[in-house]
Amino acid sequence: MVTDKDYQIATKLVRGGQHRSENRETSEALYMTSGFVYDSAEQAAAAFRDEIDTFVYSRYGNPTVKMFEQRLALLEGAEACRATGTGMAAVFGALACQLKSGDRVVASRALFGACHAILTKILPKWGVITELIDGTDLAAWQAALETPAKLVFLESPSNPVLELVDIAAVCDLAHDAGALVLVDNVFASPLYQKPLELGADIVIYSTTKHIDGQGRLLGGAVLGKASFVEDVFLPFYRQTGAAISAFNAWVMLKSLETLPLRVAAQTENARQVAAFLYNHPKVKSISYPGHDSHPQHDLAKRQMSGFGNMLAFEIDGDQAVAFRFLNALALIDISNNLGDSKSLACHPFTTTHANLSDADRASLNITPSHIRLSVGLEDKIDLIADLESALAAIG
Ligand SMILES: Cc1ncc(COP(=O)(O)O)c(C=O)c1O
CATH class of the missing domain: 3.40.640.10 (Type I PLP-dependent aspartate aminotransferase-like (Major domain))
Structure with missing residues (x-):
């Protein structure tokens, strides 16, 4: 049976x-x-x-x-x-x-x-x-x-x-x-x-x-x-x-019931967003396991069957610049939740990881320039346009 x-x-x-x-x-x-x-x-x-x-x-x-x-x-x-x-x-x-x-x-x-x-x-x-x-x-x-x-x-x-x-x-x-x-x-x-x-x-x-x-x-x-x-x-x-x-x-x-459909679409959006950020002059680094710039990309290919919707990147600038970027986003919300159908960005240094000591954050490579992005289900064209105009706004 x-x-x-x-x-x-x-x-x-x-x-x-x-x-x-x-x-x-x-x-x-x-x-x-x-x-x-x-x-x-x-x-x-x-x-x-x-x-x-x-x-x-x-x-x-x-x-x-x-x-x-x-x-x-x-x-x-x-x-x-x-x-x-x-x-x-x-x-x-x-x-x-x-x-x-x-x-x-x-x-x-x-x-x-x-x-x-x-x-x-x-x-x-x-x-x-x-x-x-x-x-x-x-x-x-x-x-x-x-x-x-x-x-x-x-x-x-x-x-x-x-x-x-x-x-x-x-x-x-x-x-x-x-x-x-x-x-x-x-x-x-x-x-x-x-x-x-x-x-x-x-x-x-x-x-x-x-x-x-x-x-x-x-x-x-x-x-x-x-x-x-x-x-x-x-x-x-x-x-x-x-x-x-x-x-x-x-x-x-x-x-x-809809998990595979949602996560596959979010993952495809994240892949495109990662490729956009990687080439942007105001982005110092990105961390996305599905991108070949990730130092453990080979391990990701070995142990993951998909790379997911989460990524982090460092703005070329200090905390004030990272805040200017977040405040200039018009579509993507500032929020510390993740995995949502809405794309959400946060500044881990001052939110999710604010309780850690400076030494702990340094050992984890969490800097004041880091943005964490949970990519949602919006159209990638609108997401990339929002990121592009917020990056342009940081000066
Ligand atoms: C990796 C990880 N583990 C555990 C949790 C805690 O989950 P909850 O907020 O549902 O208690 C979170 C929440 O952000 C998380 O990102």
Whole structure:
């Protein structure tokens, strides 16, 4: 019998995980309910002993959320998935559910600001030892993993300047050292990079980004083997309240149906925008994994099946010039969100990565001239015209 797992990606994203109620609805049902009822007190007691498979409370699980989780698991090729209220709830929960005082985490230092804060400020308060290294350097991973570690955490491409980590090579080193590998796969999107196939153990998303894709809702997801997601993460998730709302899960479930179309069109726009910026005299450098000027372009070709919609570039000028450029944009919005159908530009130095010290920003190569651009679904002609006139306006 053909199952959801046998379908191609586009089919999985339209059909996968659908559970029709007795009303035979075409579109997936939205179960806006906090609780569920039982036929008897005995049934309720059995449900709380996990002896019967039934929903008990939407902080634990919900039928709409379950459809979203099953569809995401099919997309990722993961045994199990749990959806969370935000991407940061996914990152924090996936780390905190398995760490205790004295454990050591090795991470690539090129991280989203909030992930950096979890690793450098929150976990160390509880006695977890964290070491941040240059994730592009395999020798640095090897050296760091000579000391026992419980977990490896990385982001590739990284936010905001799109550094890559060789995921397969780092997984080999981590596994030899007995550590599990968590990958925050937001920038690549689940379509263009498959960390589990590259050897990772756990994959994390902010579904706020490409998966919603229209800038409406917050959400996140943790995916991996059932022995991790169901046995280690789920007990933590249930008790600490990381659940996503059924409404958010429903919107994102429907968004998954169009994910491949949206991300492919955004990626093609990003390719054209990168080519335009590369040739512009007021642009000092661009960082786009799909452009052959990216120092890790060969690695990108090896581990990504598409290069995504995110890019960063340095204006030829200081922070004031970068601000003049952003303020001169007429179509592209100034916003720190990403993956939206609307093109969004931000200045990471003073926004997403403002909490980092000068030394940390310098080590990550985040300069006051950097602009991060999330390319949307507008026509590339209008996007390039907007960039061109804003670059002309900086003088
Ligand atoms: C790489 C990365 N990870 C995690 C997050 C956090 O996601 P959320 O804002 O949904 O909590 C973000 C958000 O920008 C991100 O860019």
